[in-house]
Each structure stands twice: as C-alpha cells, then as structure tokens.
Amino acid sequence: DQQVKQNSPSLSVQEGRISILNCDYTNSMFDYFLWYKKYPAEGPTFLISISSIKDKNEDGRFTVFLNKSAKHLSLHIVPSQPGDSAVYFCAAKGLNYGGSQGNLIFGKGTKLSVKP
C-alpha cells in the first residue's frame, strides 16, 4: 500500500516555463514533507521541505505548497532550467510514525526533463 504517491512518472517542460510536480499522501499522521532531487549515479539531494503548520514554503526558484485537507503537495520550479532535469522524489515523515523519530516514506519519483 503506497502511502506517498507521485502519479506522474515523467514531465517535460520548456526552459523558462513553470514545472509543477505533484505528490499525494494517504496517512494523516504525516506532518513533515520534503522534496529531493536525484541525478543519475548520485544520491538524492535535499531541495526543500514544509511542515504541516504551513501551507507554503519558498526558496529561490522552488516553492512547495501543502494542501492538508486534500493530502496533496506540489513543487513549483520557476523558471525551469535545463540543469533542473532530474528525478524528483517527494517524501513524508511523521513525528511519531514508525519509531521515535520516524523514517522517510518516499514516492516513486517523477523524472523532469527541461528542454532548452
């Protein structure tokens, strides 16, 4: 049973336009969400996070939106650049889920291709 879902395996966007990556979750115990970016042959790199007490967090070109009632979050990249081409993973964490700290539950990723 997948608790974090990224329903789009791939996304193609033109350079300069907005990229929107979506993520849905099912467990209402999740209260901290992260986005990671992964290039081939490298480990995932942390991008941005959001706590459930917020509905938006912004860091430069990256903004994450959280809709708790819909159990949905999205990552917006504006403007998109060719160097953003990578696989993006959404991850969720609960303070008391699965142990004292709680492990990360990952979606299966969305491959973003930004075309020049």
Added chain:
Amino acid sequence: KAGVTQTPRYLIKTRGQQVTLSCSPISGHRSVSWYQQTPGQGLQFLFEYFSETQRNKGNFPGRFSGRQFSNSRSEMNVSTLELGDSALYLCASSPGLTVDIQYFGAGTRLSVL
C-alpha cells in the same frame, strides 16, 4: 564538511553469498538510515541507527541487518543474497533530532547474479 561516504560504489555477488556495505556519515551526525532503491519500488526504508542502537526498522526480512559504531559509521549486511536484492543501497545521515533533513550518499550499486 565532507558529505556522506558509501563504499564500495559497485559490487557484484552471486546468489547465496553475503555482502557488507559501509557508510560514513557527515561529521557530527548521529543518525544513519539505510534505503533500498529499485526501479519498481522506489526508495524503501530499511532501518535507522542512532547512537549505536537500531531506532527504527522497515519491512525487510531478517537477512538484512545493520549496525552502527561509536564513531557513527554504519554497516549493513545482507546474507544469503537473492536475485531480487539487486538494487542501489543508499545511506543517509542526519543530526538525529526529532525532525531534520537527511543527507544522502551516492549509494552502493549491488548486482546479484
């Protein structure tokens, strides 16, 4: 500050063998988590160690085990390898606080023949 280091980067083993993977966390980080990444399943949590104690465990068989040393370095071991164990194994470290970001190594690519 050096990042998370995983060794070796690549491994080829045959069915039935066992394997040990190593992870050196970022200096000062006390929590080390291990994940398995496969094309079909994405990243799946194996276990987490904090101060030499396993603090959290995912849904993997007992063939998968790990440990953490006093310097926070961690090893994971897979015994009696199966073809389905072929995957990228990722290690992540964090300071170990209640809510913090995990930083990943480049992974060890294990191929079981």
